[in-house]
Amino acid sequence: MKKNIQRAAVLGSGVMGSGIAAHLANVGIPVLLLDIVPNELTDDEKAKGLTLDDRAVRNRLAAENKKKLFKQNPAPLASKKNANKIEVGNFEDDIGRLADVDWIIEVVVEKLEVKQQLFEKVEQHRSPGTIVTSNTSGISVNAMSEGRSEEFRRHFMGTHFFNPPRYLHLLEVIPTKDTDADVLANMKTFAEEVLGKGVVEAKDTPNFIGNRIGTYGLLVSARKMKGMGLSITEVDSITGPLIGRPKSATFRTLDVVGLDTFVHVARNVYEQVEGEERDIFDPPQFLKDMAEKGWIGAKAGQGFYLKKGKGENKEILELDPETMEYRQGQKLKAPSVQAAEQAKGKAAKIQALAYADDKAGEFTWDTLKASLIYSAEKSDEIANDIASIDNAMKWGFGWDLGPFEVWDALDVERSVKKMEEEGENMPAWVKNMLNAGYKSFYNAAGDFYHKGAYQKPDINEKEIDVATLLKNEANVITKNAGAVLTDLGDDVAALTFTSPNNSIGLDVIQMVNKALDEVEKNYKGLVIANKGKNFCVGANLMMMLMEAQDDAFDELDMVIRRFQGMTSRIRYSKKPVIAAPFQMTLGGGAEICLPSASIQASTETYMGLVETGVGLIPGGGGNKELYIRELEKIPEDADIDLQPVANAVFEKIAMAKVGTSAQESAENGFMSDRDAIIANSNHTVWYAKQKVQELHEKGYQPPVRQAIPVVGETGYATMLLGAKSMRTGGQISDHDLKIAGKLAFLIAGGRVPKGTNVDEDYLLDLEREAFLSLIAEPKTQQRMQHMLKTGKPLRN
Secondary structure (H helix, E strand, O other): OOOOOOOEEEEOOOHHHHHHHHHHHHOOOOEEEEEOOOOOOOHHHHHOOOOOOOHHHHOHHHHHHHHHOOOOOOOOOOOHHHHHHEEEEEOOOOHHHHHHOOEEEEOOOOOHHHHHHHHHHHHHHOOOOOEEEEOOOOOOHHHHOOOOOHHHHHOEEEEEEOOOOOOOOEEEEEEOOOOOHHHHHHHHHHHHHOOOOEEEEEOOOOOOOHHHHHHHHHHHHHHHHHHHOOOHHHHHHHOOHHHOOOOOOOHHHHHHHOHHHHHHHHHHHHOOOOHHHHHHOOOOHHHHHHHHHOOOEHHHOEOOEEEEOOHHHOEEEEEEOOOOEEEOOOOOOOHHHHHHHHOOOHHHHHHHHHOOOOHHHHHHHHHHHHHHHHHHHHHHHHEOOHHHHHHHHHHHHOOOOOHHHHHHHHOHHHHHHHHHHOOOOOOHHHHHHHHOOOOOOEOOOOOEEEOOEEEOOOOOOOOOOHHHHHHOHHHEEEEOOOEEEEEEEOOEEEEEEOOHHHOEOHHHHHHHHHHHHHHHHHOOEEEEOOOOOOOEOOEOHHHHHHHHHOOOHHHHHHHHHHHHHHHHHHHOOOOOEEEOOOEEEEOHHHHHHOOOOEEEEEOOEEEEOOHHHHOOOOOOOHHHHHHHHHHHOOOOOOOOOOHHHHHHHHHHHHOOOEOOOHHHHHHOOOOOOOOEEEOOHHHHHHHHHHHHHHHHHOOOOOOOOOOEEOOHHHHHHHHHHHHHHHHHOOOOOHHHHHHHHHHHHHHHOOOOOOOOEEOHHHHHHHHHHHHHHHHOOHHHHHHHHHHHHHOOOOOO
16 A cells, blocks of 8 residues: 555545445544536526536536535434534546545446446546545456556455445455555555444445345345245344344335335346356346336335324335235234244244244244345355355344354254255255254354354454453453443453443442452453443433332432443542443443543444433433533633633533534533544444543543532523523423422532632532422423333423
8 A cells, every 4th residue: 555545536526435434534534525517507696697617517417416414314414513624526626636646436326337437537536556446336457457557456456335435334346457465455444443334344246245145135035925925014023133134124225225226226237147147136026126116215205114194193104016006004913923023033033034934934934034045055166255245134134143143042953944845955065064063153252153164253453342352251351231340351340331221220339330340450441342232322211210100219319329430430530441432322321431541433333412301300410510611711810701611511512512523522512632532433442441541641630629610509590591591482391390399409500709719519409309299290200200111202
């Protein structure tokens, strides 16, 4: 590789091109985003008196697509400020600027001839050593580089991002026969460590790995649905979480992807394969009819599903493939569905469905069987090993288990016997594996079967999986029902929550205190690193509601005191505590992070104090900690009005603001210069461990307790006035106003003169009193019940 990638150019500014540019900007890489020059003026441009020679017109496509980044949902930009790193231009005026970038990514229309013509121009302007890649989803990368120089071809490969590029973890890297091995290795490392991707090397075959296997499975499901006379909703009800797939299952997924895109991807394989495989990739007629009608999914307003009405009258209808009309849908009811819902663990759920003698069982077995055999048949053709196939499907399609992991869950011997009894031809290598005594594709250590033996996966040293640590009792220092303290090595300990949804209860609080005791005696520091869908979405809401409804306020007071004491211990621990949050880090989860010596977040870390949504205020010291973080931004001895500081904290907590990225969380005040953000969430524990060691080597000292200046009674009146104005304007309810009043009183420091210095314990007392008074309110308890029942806030 010529040098580190410090600047990039993206050629093509459509949804994928602009999305890739946004992702590069999110990780700090300046991007030149180019597109074609328009050949005619818009009405708006004519009205402004512009001509085809004006720069604004010539850059129009890239400029308009950059603007669309601000409106898309989910947001491609981790912060709106990142758009400043994207500069727009066009293929004619700015092609010469490709000489100044380190990576050129082509994202134009999926036509080989167009790509070849563009690469011919690129070669005339790129500097030697510059990486050139194509984001193609399935066109041959070897064919694209034909006619180019040897030096160009050595630095060329495919880099297939999945849409949306910011959020989907998978990046397929496809080398050509001429790609330099060092260039390939460096690109894979860069993609994993800087872009935060899960990198899978694919072979140059139609649709590579993810789209080859995924498209096959979806087409098999569509055909089986028609053959069994099942409905769209019935299929989706059994092809989602019950078999370890996303909630969008089969047809909702297609609505999101877009049927036009899906048909195009299927057609790409259809045109390049033969025989029975070719027939499979010819979509059923009803899919073609839908595409012809423009019923291509969410972006067209209808597809397999159609939303009608609004509010309470809103309903979601399904398409009847026979009549091509929309109707009410119903989930598939079968004994195996109920059995799978009650089964514990992924393997038990899949087996409960697949081996059942009912409709759900027949559909699940036949579709899984076809996909598993196909994956095995194509494994050597499309990938270097089976782990690459499994990772592609997990990282690109959101599957909990890849095809070969699913096969293991089914029990390979049992399933192969059943398949052969049904007349299926088993790939020879699978039979050889079983005959040689290997009964599964993966062993207990996580090694995968490859050409006659188990092989260890190639895992980056920065990828530390705390779930794996927990499985080995030798790593466990101490544990209870809510959390486990493990040894991370190098005299660093890790605390991991194991409570349901990583919620915070007395058991977790007890383990945090116990962990701090142990770490202060025997370790350099502590990393708080959870595993699961989210880091932590707060305290155990059900437990608190039950205590409040039983009028057990003494018990609640005790719990809140212990919670506050725990977060204070984190702040003043003699050894550094580093939090490694990811995904939702809300309420009590944020309160764990805020007092830590440092937060090691990943890009997709969403922090916020959201207690007002259930009629409460933060009770674990979060109000005080967020206020202190705002104060820390003020230069020492600066003469500054504290009211804007108090107002900012009040607004963030009262409005339950949640950052939609770690960067936005930092902009909201939840992170500061002592914290860090990386792109790859799988590396946060490693970096957190390094931070512990770094602080230890520097002779870490906990912060010194200091008096906290507050705005007092006049500041309280100012904040309350703002809340009352919102109530008068109908923006909040009476109960919202009551909550806001309690919060304002706390942040202001109560009825003291403006500028008074108070201690932390005083603010914690105010916080606890406000929390307990609010949880006793019937309307707060109604909000808590509604959240527990629906997962949504109640405005009452």
